[in-house]
Amino acid sequence: MQTAYQIDQINDYTVIPIDPGVSMFRGDQVMQIHRVDSLAPTVLTDFIENRRPVVLISKHKKYIGFLAWADGASVELEIESRPQFSRDENILMIFNHPEFESFRVMQTRFIRKSFGWFKLEGMDPRRDHRYEFSSDIRVNLFQIPPGVMDYLTCGRLAIVRECVNGFDNADKPFCGCFDYIAPQSSNIMNEGSSFTVHPVHSEIMAKQAKTFTLKDISLGGIGILAPMSALPIQRGSVFFFELEIPRGEAEMHISLRILGVVRHSRPMESGMSELNVAWIGRLSEDILTKNLGLNHSRSIDQVPEDTPPLSNMTNRYKTAAPIAIAEKSKFWQGIKD
Numbered sequence: 001m002q003t004a005y006q007i008d009q010i011n012d013y014t015v016i017p018i019d020p021g022v023s024m025f026r027g028d029q030v031m032q033i034h035r036v037d038s039l040a041p042t043v044l045t046d047f048i049e050n051r052r053p054v055v056l057i058s059k060h061k062k063y064i065g066f067l068a069w070a071d072g073a074s075v076e077l078e079i080e081s082r083p084q085f086s087r088d089e090n091i092l093m094i095f096n097h098p099e100f101e102s103f104r105v106m107q108t109r110f111i112r113k114s115f116g117w118f119k120l121e122g123m124d125p126r127r128d129h130r131y132e133f134s135s136d137i138r139v140n141l142f143q144i145p146p147g148v149m150d151y152l153t154c155g156r157l158a159i160v161r162e163c164v165n166g167f168d169n170a171d172k173p174f175c176g177c178f179d180y181i182a183p184q185s186s187n188i189m190n191e192g193s194s195f196t197v198h199p200v201h202s203e204i205m206a207k208q209a210k211t212f213t214l215k216d217i218s219l220g221g222i223g224i225l226a227p228m229s230a231l232p233i234q235r236g237s238v239f240f241f242e243l244e245i246p247r248g249e250a251e252m253h254i255s256l257r258i259l260g261v262v263r264h265s266r267p268m269e270s271g272m273s274e275l276n277v278a279w280i281g282r283l284s285e286d287i288l289t290k291n292l293g294l295n296h297s298r299s300i301d302q303v304p305e306d307t308p309p310l311s312n313m314t315n316r317y318k319t320a321a322p323i324a325i326a327e328k329s330k331f332w333q334g335i336k337d
Helices: 041-049 146-154 199-205 331-336
Strands: 005-016 030-033 054-058 061-071 074-079 090-095 103-114 117-122 138-143 157-168 173-183 194-197 210-217 221-227 238-245 253-267 272-279
Touching (some): 138 199
Parallel strands (some): 173 253
Antiparallel strands (some): 138 238, 221 272
């Protein structure tokens, strides 16, 4: 059977680390902050002067820290066990205090270590350039069961991202970026040419998708317009987001199926609701920036009719034996302990 894509080059397979600032932002137990000075002054003083501990999460490991200095989005702190962070490594900082009804969570990056003190800087996920489009682009949402996300977070399952370049049947160039759920193992790749897809991935993609409209997209996430009647979609819900950006809106056709988490939604005067989503793993600039340029939108007269569907991608993957999926995460209980 002839496929819609004639792949001439596989760019790479990448195991996507679960971004702590995304993977832990699930449910109603947390409130995200971007600056430490958003905490009440008495609370911040309690953390600094009374050495109230904060919890740090990086690469599935938990550390205890004590704030020594804070200014805006920057902090310096002492960290037990003196971990070895790499420059710009993402670190989740979690504040728990008797005055809080929920945890305060700040996504940070490591700046430097000096005289035993670690300097971290808060990151605002809204910093990325957002791209909007002149045509209606549909987005299919396939929900990830909470137990599957728990296994991804703890490393029992992995996300493998495939980035491809090729030509469609009209010899027009395209690029694609696709996330897959794979079993975690020491040899997840097979000679760099194939990998194993877990059966739960196919089960998720076989279910009925929710279909909404794209508002905007960035390297860090996506905005979606949904009718109020389709809500509520709970904050912290995780989905595969599947969409096609046609030629005319981009330099070449772009196909995406990316894992993301719903951060929040807000009603609009039009009767629609806007969902704000963060990707589990940021997109490469090769996918968006180089193909969409610096404009927020591009005006087109007609969307090409030869847009190939995602379902016609060639399938070169094997299937692993299923595993039992955990029902509830014990992460937050571990933070409290």
